[in-house]
Amino acid sequence: MFAGDSFTVHFPTVLMLSVLVMGSAAALMSFFGANQRVYRGYGWWVAAMWLAAAGGALQWLRPVWPGAVVGANLLVLAWPVLVVTGLRRFYNRDRLPASVAVDLLTLSLCYLPWLAAWASPAFQLGRSITFATALLALHSYAAWFIARLEDFGGSRTLKALALVMIAQALVPLLAAAQPLITGAIAVPGHTLLTPWVVLSTMVAMLFTVHLCLVLTHERTERDLRETQRQLRILADIDMLTQVPNRRHFEELAGAAIGGAAARAVLMLFDIDHFKRINDSLGHALGDEALRLVARCTRETLRTHDVLGRVGGDEFMLLLPGTNVDEALLVADRVTTRIDEEHRSGRIPLHLSLSFGVVDVTAGETLESAQHRADLALYEAKRQGRRRAVQAHQRNGNTVFAESRPLGLEPL
Known part of the structure; x- marks a missing residue:
């Protein structure tokens, strides 16, 4: 809305619109998966999008239900781990780094410190710093996992996905660090919940979904080329x-x-x-x-x-x-x-x-x-x-x- 000559953004409206956009994207992904051929791992990417939309909805309920932040932040932090899980299924025939147990352990080690900070209202700034650090750690872990995939060197899509994972963590980290840079002493616990952080996170998530769909499309094209190659062999080569x-x-x-x-x-x-x-x-x-x-x-x-x-x-x-x-x-x-x-x-x-x-x-x-x-x-x-x-x-x-x-x- 406009206030005099300045432009302000109504945060609840931005959050509600973000939830609607992510929910619509999740619905489209579900429809696509139900009507087109998809590969192992696609279901995890769909689940990641639905849960991200649910996390945004819980954040929207935060003014009337403060405890909703516990589940909301868990779902946001789980996003990169769910993307990694989908990649594990998608590249299940390759030699993969770490393991599912390591994925879950990393998520726990990042979420539990924030939960402890949230339970201690005396240090509100610590909530934001801890949450931003957890986001950075989890998205960095996802970027590391993607960079270790066998197809990473020859796939522009995987390289772009790794960059998105890193960028998705930097914006909240900068938002959490801003009070320290400006010298603020009393900082509200919802420092990270600004319209620009929400919008940038939504865009990064949508871009991640797009890249996962591109991976599915590339796999379909590669399988089609392999099928055509095998048909040519069957037509041209004596099998015995x-x-x-x-x-x-x-x-x-x-x-x-x-x-x-x-x-x-x-x-x-x-x-x-x-x-x-x-x-x-x-x-x-x-x-x-x-x-x-x-x-x-x-x-x-x-x-x-x-x-x-x-x-x-x-x-x-x-x-x-x-x-x-x-x-x-x-x-x-x-x-x-x-x-x-x-x-x-x-x-x-x-x-x-x-x-x-x-x-x-x-x-x-x-x-x-x-x-x-x-x-x-x-x-x-x-x-x-x-x-x-x-x-x-x-x-x-x-x-x-x-x-x-x-x-x-x-x-």
Whole structure:
């Protein structure tokens, strides 16, 4: 209200409006939580807002019920601890500082001294100083907790939340210190209850709620991105062998062939007598054989080589910037590596591979190269398996080069 040329603020009105604003914010948070997906910890933030509004309402009743301050200040002091509790639930999978017991102990050590000061009316200024110190200690504890979270370094939201926690304690502390600065001797017990302290506290609490909602939104976006990533993996990767499936291999290989001016070699290979392994030894051992072949091949390749599982036991390998002789050395290393796995006793069966090898010509499509590699693989089977056969074009016809045995000599 205006008084002459000065402007004054009616404290009960400010306090009542603050309670209504915080109660409305708590109601909106409750409505959001009831109708949207939320995470563990959100309920504690909602409870913190409701209890803060209740604390303000108790302060509003203080003129007619002085004892209401006991519960009101407890609820205000509990605010940072409730925010910390929500963060504990929200980041429950991380390694968290301190413990819930430490949270409660800190709250008790801050509240009980104020309660003792309140019970001793001889030292009214001590009430304000003790309460302001308790606010500073609890909000500093919350800021310390936030700064120790694993996500703190990469999260602007958590950094802002820590700053709000510190700022939320400084205003009451400055208000309590003002009488000492001005040299006042007789100070009323409600030194901290000024309109500006109430308004600044309300704004800080609302900002804290906003940041908690931002954390929820960020978690939702992160989970969505992770779900999309997993869906892409399911669409592109063969789950058994962890290499690209046929569709994704053709995408990668087509891009590599179309974008590279240098030559490339395509190899199609499979496990000899794989059906016999499944029929006589079981599909579990057959799956283990597929995983072994994929792993040994991956460990032999360069980063820009492309491997894919294109059929039951068929794999395709594109080696950009490689000639046929170099590709045959790769095939021999893969087979030798599998032989060494068997000789070391790490796998109970002896596997051999057959390869069809083609030099991808300039302008040739991947489909055409695959067809020639398939013919070469059948020729390798016909010649006795455990070997690589090259197929090349001559006068429009497919011609097979002399086969090359692969790997170590069988035991």
